[in-house]
Amino acid sequence: MVITIFPLIVPPDLTLFDAASSRASQTFMLVGFALLIPVTLFYNTFGFRTFSGKIHSPS
Numbered sequence: 229m230v231i232t233i234f235p236l237i238v239p240p241d242l243t244l245f246d247a248a249s250s251r252a253s254q255t256f257m258l259v260g261f262a263l264l265i266p267v268t269l270f271y272n273t274f275g276f277r278t279f280s281g282k283i284h285s286p287s
Contacts, residue, residue: 230237248254
């Protein structure tokens with residue numbers, strides 16, 4: 229739907245390699261995600277285990 233409203237939002241002569249960021253930026257983001265994903269998984273698992281079974285239906 230966006231493409232039909234704004235057909236030239238991405239220039240047709242722009243390639244994937246022109247739009248990509250530098251290798252240093254991609255490495256920085258990869259290291260950041262690699263460090264944050266285990267922390268996020270641990271935090272969510274801890275929260276679900278801590279609060280599981282605490283809410284009961286009023287029936």
